[in-house]
Amino acid sequence: MSDRQKFLQIRREAAFTGLALLALILFWLVAGFGTAGLDIKVMHLPLWAVLGSIGVWGAAILLTFLLTKFVFKDMSFDDGGDRR
Amino acid sequence: MSGNLSALLPLLIFMGVMVAISIFVRRQAEGSSFMQHYFVGNRSLGGFVLAMTTVATYSSVSSFVGGPGMAFKIGFGWIYMAVVQVTAIFLVLGIFGKRVALLARKLNAVTVVDIIRARFQSDLLAAIAAFVIVLFFCGTMTAQFVGGAKLFSAVTGYSYEAGLILFGLVVVIYTTIGGFRAVAITDTCCAIMMMVGIVLLLYYVLDAGGGYVAIMQSIETNRPEMLEPFSFGNMPWTIYFTQWLLVGICTIALPQSVVRGISYKDTRGLHHAMMIGTVVVGFMNIGINFTGILAHGVLPLDAEAYGGVDNVIPTAIVTAMPPSLVGLAIIGPLAASISTISGLLIVASSAIVKDIYVHWKERNRQTVDTRQLRLLSMASTAAIGVIVFVIALTPPSLIWLINMFAFGGLETAFFWTLLLGLFWKRANRAGALLSTVGGTIVYCSTQAAGFKIFDLHQITIGISCSLILFLIGTYLGRPSDEETLNKFF
Numbered sequence: 001m002s003d004r005q006k007f008l009q010i011r012r013e014a015a016f017t018g019l020a021l022l023a024l025i026l027f028w029l030v031a032g033f034g035t036a037g038l039d040i041k042v043m044h045l046p047l048w049a050v051l052g053s054i055g056v057w058g059a060a061i062l063l064t065f066l067l068t069k070f071v072f073k074d075m076s077f078d079d080g081g082d083r084r
Numbered sequence: 085m086s087g088n089l090s091a092l093l094p095l096l097i098f099m100g101v102m103v104a105i106s107i108f109v110r111r112q113a114e115g116s117s118f119m120q121h122y123f124v125g126n127r128s129l130g131g132f133v134l135a136m137t138t139v140a141t142y143s144s145v146s147s148f149v150g151g152p153g154m155a156f157k158i159g160f161g162w163i164y165m166a167v168v169q170v171t172a173i174f175l176v177l178g179i180f181g182k183r184v185a186l187l188a189r190k191l192n193a194v195t196v197v198d199i200i201r202a203r204f205q206s207d208l209l210a211a212i213a214a215f216v217i218v219l220f221f222c223g224t225m226t227a228q229f230v231g232g233a234k235l236f237s238a239v240t241g242y243s244y245e246a247g248l249i250l251f252g253l254v255v256v257i258y259t260t261i262g263g264f265r266a267v268a269i270t271d272t273c274c275a276i277m278m279m280v281g282i283v284l285l286l287y288y289v290l291d292a293g294g295g296y297v298a299i300m301q302s303i304e305t306n307r308p309e310m311l312e313p314f315s316f317g318n319m320p321w322t323i324y325f326t327q328w329l330l331v332g333i334c335t336i337a338l339p340q341s342v343v344r345g346i347s348y349k350d351t352r353g354l355h356h357a358m359m360i361g362t363v364v365v366g367f368m369n370i371g372i373n374f375t376g377i378l379a380h381g382v383l384p385l386d387a388e389a390y391g392g393v394d395n396v397i398p399t400a401i402v403t404a405m406p407p408s409l410v411g412l413a414i415i416g417p418l419a420a421s422i423s424t425i426s427g428l429l430i431v432a433s434s435a436i437v438k439d440i441y442v443h444w445k446e447r448n449r450q451t452v453d454t455r456q457l458r459l460l461s462m463a464s465t466a467a468i469g470v471i472v473f474v475i476a477l478t479p480p481s482l483i484w485l486i487n488m489f490a491f492g493g494l495e496t497a498f499f500w501t502l503l504l505g506l507f508w509k510r511a512n513r514a515g516a517l518l519s520t521v522g523g524t525i526v527y528c529s530t531q532a533a534g535f536k537i538f539d540l541h542q543i544t545i546g547i548s549c550s551l552i553l554f555l556i557g558t559y560l561g562r563p564s565d566e567e568t569l570n571k572f573f
Contacts (some may be wrong), residue, residue: 003186007573011507015179021171021333032164033153044300046311049160053167053374054128058368061172064362067178068355075182075351077189 001079009073020063024056031055042082094411095418098277099254102422104261108267108544118454119442122461123194125205125265125432127185127351129348131356133272133503135173138344138357139364140271140420141427142172143278144224145231146487147368149198153374153393155528156383159303159310163320163373168332171371173361173483177345183506184192184345193346196339198441203505204513205568210443212520216437217339221428222472223490229426229476232421237416238398248476255422256469259429263555264347267426273458274419275364281372281416284409285401286378292404295382303380316456326541332486334495334547337502340427343434375400425469433465458572483555488541491530496527496546500554509573513559515554523550 001009022081032052099168120126129137153331155162188356192201197217201210227553229252236247259267335341348354379400383390390399400412435532436459445452452460500519504511530536537545 006186010186014179014184014507017303020178021175024171025328030169031311033540044233044297045160046266048313049164049311052164052313053160053370056167057370059563060174060362060366061359064174064178064358067174068358072178072355072358076357077186077350 009075013067013072016067019025024071025062028052028056029057035046039041088239088241088407088410090408091411091414092242092361095236095415097242098156098415098419101249101273103254103260103261105269105273106258106266109262109266110385111262113265118196118280118458119438121265122263122458123430123438124188124343124347125263125268127188127347127349129344129353131353132360132429133268133352134344134348135179135357135360135364135422137268137271137427137569138173138177138341138424139361139368140275140368141340141344142169142338142365142424143275143368143420144215144371144424145228145235145421147280148281148420149231149235149397150394152372152379153370153387153396153493155373155376156379156396157316157387157393158320159311159312159318159377161306161313161315163370163377164313165319165327166331166368166373168328169335170362170366171332172335172341173365175333176338176341176359177354177358177361179336179471180342180502180506181345181348182343182351182410185348186353187572188346192461195343195434195438196308196342196345196498198336200501200505200516201439201443203511203564203568203572204501204516205565206513206517207447209501209513209517209520210439212517213226213497213501216520216524217435218432218468218493219267219341219492220497221375221432222301222468222475222492223486223493225425225428225432225469225472226475227487227490228421228425229472230479232418232477234394234537235398235414235417235421237397239401239410243261244479245477248473251418251422252473252476256466256473257272259426260465260504261461263461263465264430267430270346270426271423277419278368278416279364279371280369281413281419282375284413285405285416285560286371286375287532288404288406288413289375289378289382289400293378296378299381301377303377307380307570318321320403320539321541322541326543330492330495330541330543334468334499334543335491337495337499338348338491339498340431340495342498342502343431344421345541351522425472429469433461436464436468437461452537492531492541492543492546493524493527495543496550499547500550504558506572509569510563512561512564514559515556515558519554520548521524522553525545526550 036048053063193199197210197213233244233247382404387393433439497520501516526549530545531540
């Protein structure tokens with residue numbers, strides 16, 4: 001991989017990481033505030049508290065897994081030669 | 085000076101292990117480049133250690149004492165807010181991890197300031213960045229020293245000063261001796277002990293409180309506000325919003341986190357670290373704050389009755405745990421404190437030695453021999469540690485606020501400079517200078533004046549002004565030269 005290709009790949013990974021953040025923020029909003037009005041209990045906890053804590057944590061783990069599995073690529077840090 | 089000796093013994097052993105690790109690491113490093121070893125651990129960290137050191141440096145004593153104390157007071161809304169921290173590790177490693185690793189090798193950079201200097205070709209900006217790092221790190225370290233020593237005193241019965249001397253001096257010593265690699269390995273031990281401490285405390289709080297169901301039924305009956313996201317007005321939306329910025333999104337720019345991108349071995353390790361770090365940071369955040377809520381099972385009164393939110397966890401430890409295990413439980417929060425101190429100490433030292441002194445020497449075409457560099461680096465690490473230690477001997481009040489103030493200051497100074505500087509070709513010196521200096525001044529001024537907009541934390545003003553100034557400087561200033569752009573893009 002040339003330096004230029006590495007940079008483009010790194011920029012792509014950073015952009016997808018940003019998208020993962022946006023997805024997590026949306027999930028966080030829906031999981032917590034979005035379900036706060038529901039009278040559902042899970043293990044003596046309101047549903048919003050479960051989804052807004054363990055649910056968000058699980059979503060973050062899932063998103064990180066997807067990022068590292070499908071978006072991030074292994075690359076060498078050795079000099080990749082002239083990019084041009 | 086009298087206290088619980090059995091509570092002291094595990095802590096003494098733990099501290100002894102920390103010093104032994106640093107001596108071992110120091111001996112292993114003989115023969116390698118001192119600067120590379122001392123400030124970035126020879127870029128040899130594996131995924132597990134990278135994850136643990138990033139999490140441990142990020143998680144401070146506030147996460148283990150003030151945070152769960154607030155959860156005790158507010159309820160599940162606090163966990164809902166705190167869980168935004170699960171983004172901290174995958175964001176910083178995902179966005180900056182490879183970028184700074186690649187650049188550091190290309191530029192032979194050892195610090196984040198090295199990269200900033202090379203990107204914007206500005207010694208002035210580098211000096212300001214180093215100054216900002218040292219200044220705000222000293223604030224954060226003071227908060228860690230004070231928080232740790234207060235916790236030590238409350239749980240063991242020994243004096244505040246004894247706690248400060250015991251764990252404060254030990255952390256300065258082992259960081260001084262072993263440098264970054266020792267910090268990373270001891271951080272890993274600290275992170276493991278934090279998790280052990282959480283599990284132990286959770287178990288005994290549940291046990292002493294009559295079990296999970298009994299505690300939850302009691303909360304539902306007596307404290308219904310704890311089961312509502314806004315906690316009947318105690319948890320306004322402004323806190324949620326600013327915490328997303330302060331302890332979530334903007335943490336990617338914390339120099340102590342970004343520098344970890346320079347220190348790992350390969351991208352495989354980085355990917356592992358993102359996963360492990362996200363699992364661990366979530367476990368810690370949810371675990372300790374949930375424990376704070378369940379502490380109602382052993383502490384039936386309001387937080388104020390126990391001396392405020394900072395005393396909830398220490399009181400819960402003493403009340404719920406058998407005396408023989410108190411010493412083990414206290415290692416967790418103290419580990420959070422010392423791992424943050426050591427992580428900051430080594431970066432602050434590198435800012436003084438590498439970013440200012442060595443660069444100044446090189447500019448004047450003078451060389452610094454390895455022996456001199458070693459002495460200087462160790463002296464600098466020790467001196468910063470001792471200065472902060474002395475400040476902590478007469479503890480300033482409002483340590484929680486000092487910690488958050490420093491967090492916000494670092495984020496304001498570095499967020500746009502790093503993010504736009506490393507990913508936007510158009511970003512230039514004028515923009516970075518205006519953003520770093522102007523944003524920090526605006527942030528500190530609004531903090532000093534207590535000025536807020538819509539009751540939001542001043543990070544919102546600081547980070548907005550910082551962006552505006554960056555854009556103004558970028559569009560009015562000269563573009564970066566072609567040679568620099570070729571190196572970076």
